[in-house]
Amino acid sequence: MPSPTSKPRGILPAALFAVVTAVVVVLGIWQPFEPGGGDLEIAGGGDPVRGEALFAESCAGCHGEGGVGGGGGPSLVDSPIDEETATRTVLAGRGTMPAGILGGTDAVDVGSYVVQISGAVEGAVPPVAEEPPLGPAGEVQLTGPRLWGIFVSLAQPAGATWTIWLDGGAQDALRVGEIPAGQTTFADPDLGIGTIIDQYNRVIIGEQLQDFALATDELSEARITALKALIIGEGNPPGANSLVSVAGEQFAVFSDHTRFLVEARDEANLANIRFHSEHLVNIALGAPIADVDQNGEPTNPGDGVGLLGQDGREGYLPQIDAAAGVGTIAPLAELVPAVEATVADARVCGDIASVEAAGPCVNAIEARSAKLDQLWGQVPDAARASAVLALERP
Amino acid sequence: MSVNVFVADVSSGYADLMETVFTSAIVGKAWLATAAIVLALVQLLSAGRIYGKLGSARILSSRAAATVHRWSGRLAFLFTLPIVFHCVTILGFQTTDTRVAVHSVIGSVFYGAFAAKVLFVRDHRYPGWVLPVAGGTLAALLAVAWLSSSYWYFTEVRFGF
Numbered sequence A: 001m002p003s004p005t006s007k008p009r010g011i012l013p014a015a016l017f018a019v020v021t022a023v024v025v026v027l028g029i030w031q032p033f034e035p036g037g038g039d040l041e042i043a044g045g046g047d048p049v050r051g052e053a054l055f056a057e058s059c060a061g062c063h064g065e066g067g068v069g070g071g072g073g074p075s076l077v078d079s080p081i082d083e084e085t086a087t088r089t090v091l092a093g094r095g096t097m098p099a100g101i102l103g104g105t106d107a108v109d110v111g112s113y114v115v116q117i118s119g120a121v122e123g124a125v126p127p128v129a130e131e132p133p134l135g136p137a138g139e140v141q142l143t144g145p146r147l148w149g150i151f152v153s154l155a156q157p158a159g160a161t162w163t164i165w166l167d168g169g170a171q172d173a174l175r176v177g178e179i180p181a182g183q184t185t186f187a188d189p190d191l192g193i194g195t196i197i198d199q200y201n202r203v204i205i206g207e208q209l210q211d212f213a214l215a216t217d218e219l220s221e222a223r224i225t226a227l228k229a230l231i232i233g234e235g236n237p238p239g240a241n242s243l244v245s246v247a248g249e250q251f252a253v254f255s256d257h258t259r260f261l262v263e264a265r266d267e268a269n270l271a272n273i274r275f276h277s278e279h280l281v282n283i284a285l286g287a288p289i290a291d292v293d294q295n296g297e298p299t300n301p302g303d304g305v306g307l308l309g310q311d312g313r314e315g316y317l318p319q320i321d322a323a324a325g326v327g328t329i330a331p332l333a334e335l336v337p338a339v340e341a342t343v344a345d346a347r348v349c350g351d352i353a354s355v356e357a358a359g360p361c362v363n364a365i366e367a368r369s370a371k372l373d374q375l376w377g378q379v380p381d382a383a384r385a386s387a388v389l390a391l392e393r394p
Numbered sequence B: 001m002s003v004n005v006f007v008a009d010v011s012s013g014y015a016d017l018m019e020t021v022f023t024s025a026i027v028g029k030a031w032l033a034t035a036a037i038v039l040a041l042v043q044l045l046s047a048g049r050i051y052g053k054l055g056s057a058r059i060l061s062s063r064a065a066a067t068v069h070r071w072s073g074r075l076a077f078l079f080t081l082p083i084v085f086h087c088v089t090i091l092g093f094q095t096t097d098t099r100v101a102v103h104s105v106i107g108s109v110f111y112g113a114f115a116a117k118v119l120f121v122r123d124h125r126y127p128g129w130v131l132p133v134a135g136g137t138l139a140a141l142l143a144v145a146w147l148s149s150s151y152w153y154f155t156e157v158r159f160g161f
């Protein structure tokens, strides 16, 4: 305890204040966990075609279909913007536009689409609004990571002001918005009711709830269960996660081991070449795990389910395929055989006799890995896109 | 590469955690900040009681008010920690517009002011007016941080859980 007679040091609180404030500011500028930050390739890297679909899903609610404005956000057409600015705006937010609506490559892709419609690219024509393949009357896409929002697109413009209701389940019909006469789309990225399919299984669109002009085929119980397993996951605790995210983790482990294998080759470490090859096989196939390198101990850094599964047991990729509707997720058609090819190469490498002999199988695995990453990268979005209801005239 | 994987995990892991209770991380932060504001109000009232400034409105003894003051303060500070973790490490110090710039600056200053206030509480050699001024400033800074984030979100974007 200081003696009551000693004088307080006026400089101390000021210094403490300045240091703590400065530490927070510096941390904030450093922003160590910036989503999609770091070595994000922003310059010219985006895919505007993918971006267009993402835009319709996540941005059109505020910026209008095709970015022409209307829903609270400004028009993005005819005001040239560069890709970096567009992408950074999506990552960081701006004014009333929330930060982080999309992240990573999604943000870059949507950024490059925004550049296109902004007219900043010479000779670039705003892409003709190319409707996704529609059912007879249109479709309703459930959007967002937890299916909180909807994107409605009609094959033909609404005949009058049409109202959109959610219906079904134990709930009363919920009015979610309207499509003005002559328009074809409606988007709300977050209806504010949580996961829509927890409460509703039907969308009704028309002038009045009673005599609707368009209705959907109902989502069956089985379809809802499948979508939840696929996109949302069981229950709440993080970890009891969706198929897409758990599979993503396994895929990351697979990808890491491809890298370890390449490193082992570069270090001319035969034991590690064999060891990591065994891991690739077991991460891909799951239980029962194999002692590919024959060191007497079968090991598996994966979770035992495997990307592919084996012996009639479905791994993650077949499970995702089934949950989305077999064949719905296009990239899986290439991804599954590519993983199989890597497994075949890894079996060879796992029991190879010398570093030199391992050259071809490691090279083949290395050469395929970028393609694998790219294909997997498309799966989560494609899985979400499978949460769709077809609109049909009753 | 591995850094990026970790980075993605932090922001989506944070969101997952918040989404066990709220519909999104933003909403969760907005409500936690609101809880902190309510506790800050309790801070002001209990401080008023300690200094005998509440006239006839004496529900608590001055000793009880001190306990309430100490614990509501600790709790309010605790509530800001998960928020500020997200603000600082994931969103960062931003100056994209006036609201956001004011928010980042005031949010940062809040922690400096908090450190100074704790010093004033512990060290009794400062003049008597210092502590109430520091406490009031702290509450005002929190109010501005709240107005420029939660209040804005609730009124401009979405009000709900």
Ligand code: HEM
Pocket (backbone or CB within 6 Å): A024, A025, A028, A092, A093, A094, A097, A098, A099, B025, B026, B027, B029, B030, B031, B033, B036, B080, B083, B084, B087, B088, B091, B092, B093, B094, B100, B103, B104, B105, B106, B107, B108, B109, B110, B142, B145, B146, B149, B150, B153
């Ligand atoms: C008392 C401390 C603070 C409180 C109570 C607070 C509260 C909040 C809340 C509730 C939000 C809205 C949710 C969201 O957008 O994720 C938010 C957003 C944000 N905060 Fe903080 N914050 C504090 C300190 C800070 C600090 C120290 C910084 C920067 C160094 C900061 C930077 C930001 C940024 C950049 C946003 C996003 C702004 C936007 O786009 O709307 N905050 N804050």
